[in-house]
Amino acid sequence: MADLATTHDAAPAARARKLKARDLKAMPGFKAIAWACIVALYLPLIVLIVFSFNDNRSVVKWTEFSLRWYQAALENEGIRNAAWVSVKVALVATILSTIAATMAALATTRAAAFKGQGLAYAIINQPLMIPEIVTAIATLSLFSLVKYVTGITGIGYLMAAHTAFCIPFAFMPIRARLEDMTLTLEQAGADLYATPLQAFRYITLPLLMPGIVAGAMLAFVVSLDDVIITLMVAGPGETTLPIYILGAIRRGITPEINAVSTILVGVSVLLVALLFLVQRRMEK
Amino acid sequence: MSGAQLSAAHAEAGRRARNARLGLLGPAVLIILLISILPLGITVVYSFLTPGTYGGVTWEFSTAAYVQFLFEEDIFDGTLAFNPAYLQIFLRSIGLAFGAMIGTLILGFPTAYFIATKPRQQRTFWLFLITLPFWTNILIRTYAMLLIIRDEGFINLTLMNLRIINHPLSILYTDTAVFIGLIYTYLPFMVLPLYASLEKLDFRLVEAGYDLYASRWKVLSHVIAPLAKPGIIAGCVLVFIPGLGAYITPELLGGGKKLMIGNMIAIQFGSSRNWPFGSAAALILMALVVIVLLVYARAAGREAKAHG
Incomplete structure (x- = not known):
C-alpha cells in the first residue's frame, strides 16, 4: 500500500520536471523550419538588391559598389x-x-x-x-x-x-x-x-x-x-x-x-x- | 401624432435609410459588376464564337473551342482524334498547385506554430517578416528566385565554390523550378491564415493532452491540428487557387516550355489568336475554382457547426 502511494506521488512530479525541461509549447524542429523559411523568403531578394549596387554587368560576381545601374x-x-x-x-x-x-x-x-x-x-x-x-x-x-x-x-x-x-x-x-x-x-x-x-x-x-x-x-x-x-x-x-x-x-x-x-x-x-x-x- | 402618423414616419425613415444604403453601396457594387462580373458573361459568349483572323472574334456560333480542348481535327478529312495535350496541361497545373499546397503546408505549419508560441511582443515582428513578402511584387520575387537558381546563379556558384558540386545543377526551366517558385511565392499565403488559427489555440488543451500521457506527435495530430483546421483549410484554398491560375511563375521559371493553364490561356489571347478557345479554357479553370470553393464552403460550414 505504501509502495503504491509513493509511486503515485512520484510520477506526476517526475513528469512535471520533464515537462518543464521541454517547454509545453515547443515542438522539435519547428524553430529550424521557421528560420529556414524566413531565410528562403529573403535570400533571393537580398541577392537581387545587393547586385543592383554592383559595378559590373554580372548579376552574380561582386566587384565594387556603384550606383551606375x-x-x-x-x-x-x-x-x-x-x-x-x-x-x-x-x-x-x-x-x-x-x-x-x-x-x-x-x-x-x-x-x-x-x-x-x-x-x-x-x-x-x-x-x-x-x-x-x-x-x-x-x-x-x-x-x-x-x-x-x-x-x-x-x-x-x-x-x-x-x-x-x-x-x-x-x-x-x-x-x-x-x-x-x-x-x-x-x-x-x-x-x-x-x-x-x-x-x-x-x-x-x-x-x-x-x-x-x-x-x-x-x-x-x-x-x-x-x-x-x-x-x-x-x-x-x-x-x-x-x-x-x-x-x-x-x-x-x-x-x-x-x-x-x-x-x-x-x-x-x-x-x-x-x-x-x-x-x-x-x-x- | 397619431399612431398612423407615427408608423408612416417610421416607414419613411426606413425607406430613407434603405435609399442611403443603396446610394452608398452603389459605386463599389456597380464598378465590380460592370468591370469584373459582366466580363465573365462576355467570356461565356466568346467561348461559343469563331476566332477572328487577327485576334478577337467573329460572330458565328461554334462549339469548336470546347471540342478543341479534347480533340484535334484532321485538316484533310475533318475527322476528330483524341488529343490529350491541353488536358495534360490542366492535369500538370492541378498537380503542381496541389504539390505547392502540400509543400507550403509542411513548411508553413511549423512556421506559423513557432510564431504563434512566441511572446506577444516578438510576434508582431515575425508576422511583419512574413507579411512583407506577401505584399512584395510577385514578378520581382520570381525574378529574384530566377537569379538564385540559374545555372550560373547564386546557389550553383556557392555550391561550386565550396566544391560540393563540379557542374551546375540545371534546375531552371524544369517542373522542379516551377514547383520551387510556387512554394516560394505562396508560402506567406499559407502562414498567415494558419497563424490566425494557431494564435487562438488554448494551450490548456495541449497540457491536458500531455497529462493524459499523449506523445508529442499525438498532441500535434489529435489536439493541435484539429483545432487549427479552419486555418489549414483557408491556407490550402489560398495557395491552391492562385497556384492553379499561376502565370508569372511558369512564365519565368518554366521558360515558357513548362506551361500551366494561366500561360496557355494568355497565349490564346496573344500569339495564337484564338480568343474563343482561350475563353473556353478560362471557363474550365473557373469551373475548377468554383468546385474548390464549394468544397471549402462545405468544410468551413461543417467546422462552424461542429464548434457551434
Missing part, C-alpha cells in the same frame, strides 16, 4: 515613361477605389444586417475569388468589345480595371475599422443637434481615417504591383513598370532590372511598413 535606369526613357504610367494609374485607381470602398463599408457596418448584405459582400470580394488570369482575359474581351462599338480608346480602360480589383483590398481595413467603432460618439453628436452630415464630417470621418489610409495604401501597392491584368488590358504606350520589367527579363538579365526592381520593392516595403505602424496605432 540606378543612373542608367533613371536615364532610360522607357523606364521613366513606365514609372509615370504606373504612378498615374495607381493614383487614380487608389482614389476611386478608396472612395467607393469607404461608402460601401459605411453602408454595410453602421446599421443592423440587412437583406442582401451577404450578396453585397460577395460582389465586392469577387475580384479576390477568381484567378487573375481569368479576370484579365475577361476584362480584355469586354474592353475590346466596348472599343469596337464606341471607338473610344485611352488609358481610362486600364484605370477602370485597376479600380475594380483594388476595391476589395481597400474595403478590408476600412470595414475592420468601422466594425471596431461604437456608435456612441455619433449619438452624442446627434444629441447636441449635429446634423447627420456634421456628425459624419467631424466624428465618423476623423475616427475612420486610419482605416481609410490603410485601405488606400493597400490599394496603391496592389495597383502598382499588378502584372497579369495590366499585361492583357494595357494598350500601346500604356506600359507600367512591372510590364516593362517583365519585357526586360525576357530580353535578357541585366543589373538595370535589379535596380528598377529594388526601387519598386523599396516603395512597397515602405508603404507596408507604414501600414503596420498605422495599424498598431489603431490597436492601441
Whole structure:
C-alpha cells in the first residue's frame, strides 16, 4: 500500500520536471523550419538588391559598389515613361477605389444586417475569388468589345480595371475599422443637434481615417504591383513598370532590372511598413 | 401624432435609410459588376464564337473551342482524334498547385506554430517578416528566385565554390523550378491564415493532452491540428487557387516550355489568336475554382457547426 502511494506521488512530479525541461509549447524542429523559411523568403531578394549596387554587368560576381545601374535606369526613357504610367494609374485607381470602398463599408457596418448584405459582400470580394488570369482575359474581351462599338480608346480602360480589383483590398481595413467603432460618439453628436452630415464630417470621418489610409495604401501597392491584368488590358504606350520589367527579363538579365526592381520593392516595403505602424496605432 | 402618423414616419425613415444604403453601396457594387462580373458573361459568349483572323472574334456560333480542348481535327478529312495535350496541361497545373499546397503546408505549419508560441511582443515582428513578402511584387520575387537558381546563379556558384558540386545543377526551366517558385511565392499565403488559427489555440488543451500521457506527435495530430483546421483549410484554398491560375511563375521559371493553364490561356489571347478557345479554357479553370470553393464552403460550414 505504501509502495503504491509513493509511486503515485512520484510520477506526476517526475513528469512535471520533464515537462518543464521541454517547454509545453515547443515542438522539435519547428524553430529550424521557421528560420529556414524566413531565410528562403529573403535570400533571393537580398541577392537581387545587393547586385543592383554592383559595378559590373554580372548579376552574380561582386566587384565594387556603384550606383551606375540606378543612373542608367533613371536615364532610360522607357523606364521613366513606365514609372509615370504606373504612378498615374495607381493614383487614380487608389482614389476611386478608396472612395467607393469607404461608402460601401459605411453602408454595410453602421446599421443592423440587412437583406442582401451577404450578396453585397460577395460582389465586392469577387475580384479576390477568381484567378487573375481569368479576370484579365475577361476584362480584355469586354474592353475590346466596348472599343469596337464606341471607338473610344485611352488609358481610362486600364484605370477602370485597376479600380475594380483594388476595391476589395481597400474595403478590408476600412470595414475592420468601422466594425471596431461604437456608435456612441455619433449619438452624442446627434444629441447636441449635429446634423447627420456634421456628425459624419467631424466624428465618423476623423475616427475612420486610419482605416481609410490603410485601405488606400493597400490599394496603391496592389495597383502598382499588378502584372497579369495590366499585361492583357494595357494598350500601346500604356506600359507600367512591372510590364516593362517583365519585357526586360525576357530580353535578357541585366543589373538595370535589379535596380528598377529594388526601387519598386523599396516603395512597397515602405508603404507596408507604414501600414503596420498605422495599424498598431489603431490597436492601441 | 397619431399612431398612423407615427408608423408612416417610421416607414419613411426606413425607406430613407434603405435609399442611403443603396446610394452608398452603389459605386463599389456597380464598378465590380460592370468591370469584373459582366466580363465573365462576355467570356461565356466568346467561348461559343469563331476566332477572328487577327485576334478577337467573329460572330458565328461554334462549339469548336470546347471540342478543341479534347480533340484535334484532321485538316484533310475533318475527322476528330483524341488529343490529350491541353488536358495534360490542366492535369500538370492541378498537380503542381496541389504539390505547392502540400509543400507550403509542411513548411508553413511549423512556421506559423513557432510564431504563434512566441511572446506577444516578438510576434508582431515575425508576422511583419512574413507579411512583407506577401505584399512584395510577385514578378520581382520570381525574378529574384530566377537569379538564385540559374545555372550560373547564386546557389550553383556557392555550391561550386565550396566544391560540393563540379557542374551546375540545371534546375531552371524544369517542373522542379516551377514547383520551387510556387512554394516560394505562396508560402506567406499559407502562414498567415494558419497563424490566425494557431494564435487562438488554448494551450490548456495541449497540457491536458500531455497529462493524459499523449506523445508529442499525438498532441500535434489529435489536439493541435484539429483545432487549427479552419486555418489549414483557408491556407490550402489560398495557395491552391492562385497556384492553379499561376502565370508569372511558369512564365519565368518554366521558360515558357513548362506551361500551366494561366500561360496557355494568355497565349490564346496573344500569339495564337484564338480568343474563343482561350475563353473556353478560362471557363474550365473557373469551373475548377468554383468546385474548390464549394468544397471549402462545405468544410468551413461543417467546422462552424461542429464548434457551434
